[in-house]
Amino acid sequence: MKMHFNRRQLVIPYGLFLVLFVIIPLGFIVYYAFTNGSTGAFSLNNFIKFFASPTSLSTLLLSIGVALLTTIVCLLIAYPVAYILARSNFKKKSVLLMLFVLPMWINFVLRINALREFLDLVGILNKAHLFNTILGMVYDFLPFMILPLYTTLIKLDKSMLEASADLGSHPVATFCKVTLPLSMPGIVSGITMVFMPTMTNYVISDTLGLGHVTIIGKFIEECFGARSDWHLGSAIALVLLMIIFVSMLVSGGFKEEDNGSRGAGLW
Amino acid sequence: MVKRIAKCSVLALGLLFIYTPILLLVVFSFTPATTLGVWEGFSFDLYIQLFNNAKIMNIVKDTLLLALFSAIISTVLGTAGAIGIFYSKKKVATTVNVMARIPVINAEIVTAVALALLFAAVLPDKSYFTLLMGHVVITVPFVVLSIIPKLKQMDGNLYEAALDLGSTPTQALFKVVVPEILPGMLSGFMLAVTLSLDDYIVTAFTRPTGFETISTYVYNSIKVPQHSALPQLRALSAIIFIVIIVGVIVANIPKDKKRKEKV
Structure with missing residues (x-):
C-alpha cells in the first residue's frame, strides 16, 4: 500500500491529544465548579462557599503571602547571581551557570527531603514552619528564576551600557535606567515561573511545614481526598486557572517566542 | 580586586x-x-x-520505565506535532500552540485535578494508562518546543529537493527532515524523561492504587516519623x-x- 499523506496532517494526532487530555479535562473542571454536588444543577455555591469561609480565604491569603515572599527572595538572590554570571569574564561562565541550574534536573521531592534532613540537623525543622516552607520554596524554585534572568542579561547589548556611561551616567543610574528596564522580560518570566508553582506546590509546604502550613494547592488536594468535595475543589482550581490566564495575558506568556523557560537551557 | x-x-x-x-x-x-x-x-x-x-528497587524500576515510556510516546507524538504545526496554516498552528501552552503555564495541581475528573468520568478506574497519559500531557509540549527551533533552522528547500529527486513524502520526511531535527528530538526526549522523573502532583492524581514512583514513595515516607x-x-x-x-x-x-x- 502506498501511503500518501500531507505533512500538515501530522498535526492531527497531537491536536486530538491536546483536545482530549487538556481541553476536555478543563471542561470538566468548569462543569464541576458550576454545579451543585448533590443535585447536579447549576449553582454558584462552590464559589460562595470558598469566598465566604474564613478558613479557605485565609488559606488563599497565606498562599499569596508565601508566593510573594518566595518570589521576592528568589529575585533578590537570582538577580545578582545572574547579573554577575552574565557580565563577568569568568573563564568557566557556562560551567558556573550549569552548577546553578543543575538542581532543575534532580527530583524535587528528593531535594526537599535533603533540605528537610539539613533543617533537622540544624534543629529548626520543628520550630519555624513558615520560615522553613518559604526556604524550601526558594530552594526549589531558585534555578527557575536564575535561568530566564541570565538569558535576558547575556543578550543585553553592551553598547547601551557604554553609551549610558559615555553620556555621564553613574553606574548606579545606568543600572537603574538601562540594565533593569532591559532585563524586565527576564524578571517577568522568572516571576511567572516561581509565583504560581509556589502557591500550589503542597509537597514542599507539607514536608517542611510539617502540616502546619496549608497552601491553596493543599486545599485543592484535600477537596479531592479527605474532604471529598470535588465541586469545591474544581471551583478553586478554576479560580487559580483564571488568575494564571490573566497574568499570562498581561505578561504576554502566550507568545510563541518565549519557549517556556522550564525547558530552555536544559540538555 | x-x-x-x-x-x-x-x-x-x-x-x-x-x-x-x-x-x-x-x-x-x-x-x-x-x-x-x-x-x-x-x-x-x-x-x-x-x-x-525489593520494594524500593521495584519502585525505582517502575519510575524509570514510566519515564522511558512516557518520553517515547511524547517524542513520537511531539515530533509529528512539531512538523505538522510547522507546515500548517497559521490559524491551525496558533490554535494548537495555544492548547499546548496550557499545561506548560498551568499550575500542576489544576492539570492533575482536570485529568482526574476526566478519568473518573469515562473510565472505571485509574490505571497505568491514565498515569502514562498524565505524564505525556506534562511532557509533550516541551518536546514540541525543543523541535520547533530546529525546523526553523532547517533549509526549507531540502524537503522539496528530496521530492524532486523522486523520493516519496514519507521517505523525504524520514531521510531528510528527521535527521535535521534529531538533536531537537533528543533534547526533547531527555527533557521529557527529566520532567517525568521530577513529577509528583500529576502522578499522585493519575496513578492506579498501589503504584508508586520515587516521588510518591519518598513523599509518603517522609510523612511517617521515623520511617524505617x-x-x-x-x-x-x-x-x-x-x-x-x-x-x-x-x-x-x-x-x-x-x-x-x-x-
Whole structure:
C-alpha cells in the first residue's frame, strides 16, 4: 500500500491529544465548579462557599503571602547571581551557570527531603514552619528564576551600557535606567515561573511545614481526598486557572517566542 | 580586586546554599546511623540495605520505565506535532500552540485535578494508562518546543529537493527532515524523561492504587516519623544526585567545546 499523506496532517494526532487530555479535562473542571454536588444543577455555591469561609480565604491569603515572599527572595538572590554570571569574564561562565541550574534536573521531592534532613540537623525543622516552607520554596524554585534572568542579561547589548556611561551616567543610574528596564522580560518570566508553582506546590509546604502550613494547592488536594468535595475543589482550581490566564495575558506568556523557560537551557 | 572578591563571594554563597543539603546527604549516606549528623564510621551499610530492599528497587524500576515510556510516546507524538504545526496554516498552528501552552503555564495541581475528573468520568478506574497519559500531557509540549527551533533552522528547500529527486513524502520526511531535527528530538526526549522523573502532583492524581514512583514513595515516607526506609532513601538520593550531576556535566562538555571551536 502506498501511503500518501500531507505533512500538515501530522498535526492531527497531537491536536486530538491536546483536545482530549487538556481541553476536555478543563471542561470538566468548569462543569464541576458550576454545579451543585448533590443535585447536579447549576449553582454558584462552590464559589460562595470558598469566598465566604474564613478558613479557605485565609488559606488563599497565606498562599499569596508565601508566593510573594518566595518570589521576592528568589529575585533578590537570582538577580545578582545572574547579573554577575552574565557580565563577568569568568573563564568557566557556562560551567558556573550549569552548577546553578543543575538542581532543575534532580527530583524535587528528593531535594526537599535533603533540605528537610539539613533543617533537622540544624534543629529548626520543628520550630519555624513558615520560615522553613518559604526556604524550601526558594530552594526549589531558585534555578527557575536564575535561568530566564541570565538569558535576558547575556543578550543585553553592551553598547547601551557604554553609551549610558559615555553620556555621564553613574553606574548606579545606568543600572537603574538601562540594565533593569532591559532585563524586565527576564524578571517577568522568572516571576511567572516561581509565583504560581509556589502557591500550589503542597509537597514542599507539607514536608517542611510539617502540616502546619496549608497552601491553596493543599486545599485543592484535600477537596479531592479527605474532604471529598470535588465541586469545591474544581471551583478553586478554576479560580487559580483564571488568575494564571490573566497574568499570562498581561505578561504576554502566550507568545510563541518565549519557549517556556522550564525547558530552555536544559540538555 | 575588591569587586571581584565580592562577586565571587555572592556566587560562592549561592552555590553553598544550593549544595550544602545535597552534600550533607551524600556524606551521611556512607554511615549506618539512622539520624543524619551522627557519624558511626564509614560503611556501605545503607547502600547494601537499599539494594536488598525489593520494594524500593521495584519502585525505582517502575519510575524509570514510566519515564522511558512516557518520553517515547511524547517524542513520537511531539515530533509529528512539531512538523505538522510547522507546515500548517497559521490559524491551525496558533490554535494548537495555544492548547499546548496550557499545561506548560498551568499550575500542576489544576492539570492533575482536570485529568482526574476526566478519568473518573469515562473510565472505571485509574490505571497505568491514565498515569502514562498524565505524564505525556506534562511532557509533550516541551518536546514540541525543543523541535520547533530546529525546523526553523532547517533549509526549507531540502524537503522539496528530496521530492524532486523522486523520493516519496514519507521517505523525504524520514531521510531528510528527521535527521535535521534529531538533536531537537533528543533534547526533547531527555527533557521529557527529566520532567517525568521530577513529577509528583500529576502522578499522585493519575496513578492506579498501589503504584508508586520515587516521588510518591519518598513523599509518603517522609510523612511517617521515623520511617524505617528513610536512611536507605538517603543512599538512593545520593546515587541519584551523583548520577545526575555527573551526567549533566558530561553532557555539557562537548557542547562547551563546540562553542569554543565556533569562537
